[in-house]
Every structure is written in structure tokens, then in C-alpha cells.
Amino acid sequence: MDFFIYESVKCIFSTNPINVQRVAEGVSTCVYRIIFQRETFYLRVLPEEGASFAPEVAVHKYLRQLQVKVPEVIYFDHLYEPLQRSVMVTTEIKGVPLSASSELSQDELATIMVEAGRDLARINSMRVEGFGWVKHNLLDTDIEHICAERATDRAFMLEYWEADLAYLGEQILDASEIVALERVRASYDFLLSSEPGYLAHGDFDMTHIFQENGRYTGIIDFGEIRGTNRWYDLGHFHMRDGEYISYSHWLSLIRGYGEATLLPPNHEESIRFASILINIRALARSLRKHPPNRFTRHQLKVLREDIAVLLSGIL
Secondary structure, three states: OHHHHHHHHHHHOOOOOOEEEEOOOOOOOEEEEEEOOOOEEEEEEOOOOOOOOHHHHHHHHHHHHOOOOOOOEEEEEEEEOOOOEEEEEEEOOOOEEHHHOOOOOHHHHHHHHHHHHHHHHHHOOOEOEOEEEEOOOOOOOOOOOOEEEEOOHHHHHOOOHHHHHHHHHHHOOOHHHHHHHHHHHHHOHHHHOOOOOEEEOOOOOOOOEEEEOOEEEEEOOOOOOEEEOOOHHHHHHHHHOOOOOOOOOHHHHHHHHHHHOOOOOOHHHHHHHHHHHHHHHHHHHHHHHOOOOHHHHHHHHHHHHHHHHHHHOOO
């Protein structure tokens, strides 16, 4: 594969780069860093046959029209003949992720989070037809219409609820916590039927928010996009908040989000409920693969806090 990548880079760009590096962080796609003297680009290759980057191209195009700080797509081929795969090349977001920015002050981080919150609100404004994973197995070159796999948000968010809850009840949660979770789910179930589908980044946390010299530079990696209600990304961030930096910044993110779109009075409950549903799925998946670690311990702590807050609001 790497030989064909190097040959492809020569075809896509008019000049040869200084270096081409495989990026270890790529999970859903194969990612290569293409380094020139003054600029760096990222080449992404979908590993699945018959899949296309078309939905992500549409997302990047739409968001950049809204002035959201995301990479620009400079090259896209629905089916790049030499590789027989879909290929996309994007510009670089400068700097490093907030997860690796422990040298910044709490005020600097808060300011960056407010800006990221504004951009996240714009990301979540994009309409998606349906819920769940965005369909990538397109049979044509349409890059304007984004469709997801499920008809309802409830079907997507609760697809594995019973199985995951049963597993966690055997592994890490006691019987009273299972009862509390079922009560919370039933009481806040209405939140899963009140909205159409919107775009979610899908994996939004501090590893995807970038800064350079203390200034916000943008958001990366839309390989996990899906159609959800508008609280999914905020809920996911809340679940991960505090993993890399000890103090919380989700309230700063919400403040920025609220500067870009109107937040309803019950937005905190909506975010915590989304966080619980995401957390149950993430915990079950993680613990099925490996023993508890600092990430799952953090998730469990957040889960218990969210349960307590939402239970207090149930009459």
C-alpha cells in the first residue's frame, strides 16, 4: 500500500514533498502526512471497497462556507483508480490538540473552548437525513446529500442499551445503579423524539480541538460523523472532559455554543442524558476489549455524577 501511496502523491501534487509519513492516529481511515517546505497536507484513504469520502467532502465544504475552522479539502476522488479506494487530501490545522496542551493556563484553555463551542454549534447545525452512522457506500458522486442509517434517534441511541446494561450489571454496576439508569432512560426518553437529525462530529473531545501558541486554530477528524440530536457532541465531550486536563471545561464549551445558537432552559439535562447513553455504549465496548483503565474509571465517575443530577430532577 505504501508504495502506491508515494506514487499517488506524485500524481496528485505538482511537486515532490520533502517527506510522506503514515500517521499512527488514523483509526477509521488510513492517514498520511505529506510534508512540503512551507505546507503540510493529509492524505486519507478509506480501507473499505465501495465506500466513499463524498459525505465528508460535503461536510467540510458546508462548514467552511460557515467560516468554521476545519481543514479544506483540496483533492477528492470518489474512486482513485491506482488504489481502487476513495481518496481525500486536506490542508493542515496548525498547532497541537488541547489534550497535549497542559502548558496553557486555565484562562487560555477556557477562551479556546468558547471559540470551539461556537464552531461546534455551527457543525451541529448541518441537517442529516436520518440518524446513526452516515452512509459512505454511495453508488454515485453526489456530495451534497447526507444520509444516515437509522430512521429515528431512539433506534440509534438505544440500539445496544439492554445488552450493554446487562453486561455492565455483571461487570461494574450494582443493581441499584441499573434501576436508576432505567428510571433515567424512561423519564428522559422524550428527548429522543423531539428533533430532526443533525450532523455530529461523533468523537468530539480535546484530542480534536487544536491550538497554536495559545490561540484556537480549529477542529479536525470527521471520520466518525453521524446523524443525531443536537446534544450528542456536547454529551460526548462532557463524558471525556477531564481525561487529559484535571479541571473541567465543558461549561466554557457550552458558553461558546450558546453564543452561536439559542440554548433551551433544559440544555444541561439534555446534555447529561446524551452523555449517559453514549457512556453506557462506550463503557461496554471498552470493558469487553480490555480491563478497566484510567479512561473507563473516568467514564464511570462521570456516569455516576450524571445519574445523580438527572435523578434529582425527576419528580
